[in-house]
Amino acid sequence: MLAAATDDVVARVLAGVDLDAAPRKALRAVALGLFDAIDAHPWAGAQLAREPWRPALLEIYENIGRLLDALGVPGHALFDAAGALVNYVLGVAGQNAANARALADRKADRPAFLTTVAAQWSRLDPGRYPFVHKAAKQLPGHDDREQFLAGVDIVLAGIATLR
Template identity: 35%
Template sequence: MTGPRPHPPARPPRGRQRASHSLDAVLAGAVALLDEAGVSALTLRALAARLGTGVGSIYWYVSSKDELLDRAIDHVLGSALTEIEAQPATADPIDDLRTMAVTLFDAIVDRPWLGGYFMRNTDVKGNSLRLYEKLGQQTLRLGLTPRQRFHAVSAVVGVVVGNAVDMGQEPPPEVLDGIVDREEFLGRYADTWRALDAREFPFVSEIVDEFAGHDDKEQFLAALELTLAGLRLQAGA
């Protein structure tokens, strides 16, 4: 399996300003804009201003915002793919799948904008497809049918991306502004839940203390473990 391959820059039409920055610098700037304010903040003009260059220089590499977004996504996922490919394989494909899933989760959790675009660019040159392939290859080491493999990888990706996007959401304004901390904010909900009639809400009453002090990463790992335990059971591994 080859490593991440950035799309080669297309030759611009005659008259475009020659690039004054490298492709890596352009993509790093695009990712920084996305990290700071999401997809809506990524424009060719904003990127040019950030890099201290003209918009024509950006056009040396991309022809539109959509292409810029695709390349930025591919750039980030390429780093995750490189890290995954560097991890040594073990005798247990499910253990390897767990390691890959956690690596991918860590790449997405601080970038909630990325979760919604994970499988956006799935052509043969895209790193999202290569990541999907790397996860799927672990299921080839298990006694599963093609449908079971497809469902298994879909379930793992769903747990990773869903939890990462949920955790990466911007905190409520009062937490963001430092008026209350996370524990106090969750505690308010917990107190409301504790006041509920336990006969009507037996489950909520049972788990309210767990909710009040839960760790988001631990919650993700538990969900991943449940998914992998089901896969192990299905594969008889």
Template identity: 40%
Template sequence: MTTRARRPQRRNQVLSREQIIDTAVEMLDAGGESALTIRALTERLSTGSGAIYYHVGTRDELLDTATETVIGAALATRPAGTAATPGDEIRVVALALFDAIAAHQWLATRLSLQIIRNPVGPVTVGIFERIGGQVGALGVPRASWFDAASTLVHYILGAVSQNARIEGDTSGIDPSGDRDEFFDAASTAWQGLDPEAYPFMHAIVGQMREHDDREQFLTGIAVILDGLTHLC
């Protein structure tokens, strides 16, 4: 007597687009892009592939939508209180993007792809509008708005991506490596350098070991904002 493979039980309630996106983000967070397939998603949601394609389209479109959802939430972050300055607005949204990419390790690669492939998409336009919308209020001349906004955006994306998981060739990199162990090993190696040939490296070795990534990130924002005031 032969037995048929048991099919996953279909859900009775109506599946929403938001449920699909939220589940996709959970799967990406847990296992990266390789974990998110249409088949795995349908099994997780106890539904058919037709429902996925109907609500969000292909897998690539789902990845784009997941990126837009997470970035959109970060861009919606506002300073507490009613007396926020343009600098406050920039710092708050910059830190929200930093925290979003730290929380969603797959996001850095997808964010870069969106900006390169779709310059008129909601991610690219949203980031530039949210950041760039403050440079005029800082007093930056209109002729320098693009340069000022680009400098901020490039710094933010570069800094946050540096702390994210690297997609592609990761030979020699332990994705689960401990941050403190890494900096301890690096600082020990720097201390072993010739102090006469590398005086700067010896001067900062203690700072490197004990620095806080978020505080260092905000220091960079402060340096850029201070520089932008000199464009006035």
């Protein structure tokens, strides 16, 4: 039953995306649609990992692969490029959903929690953790969806070098 529900969630995401739009725009829409769907239905992300042979994951790969092909990714790199993008999207979406559920289970306020974590990071040795000190300034106010899309853009930029 969970597998069928996951297939339905993914089908609704893909049906809501204009796959005839510019490939990069459509890829971002697919990625963000999956991110939001897994955030709303965290069990769907877990189900995709549990049964990767189900239609939902096949549809995700098919649509992302087709769009990457339309971007001009060479055939020899298409499988790896699709795998990298799919794994980024599903991995980050699943982790984001898990983090949100962990905060909800604790009845924690996200901004307050991130502010506390940022303060802890700021107290670490800056010689050992220079990046963490820089990131601590951005952590409390960051937007998970925006950061996710920035990651999609980074992956797509890397894929664009495969030509």
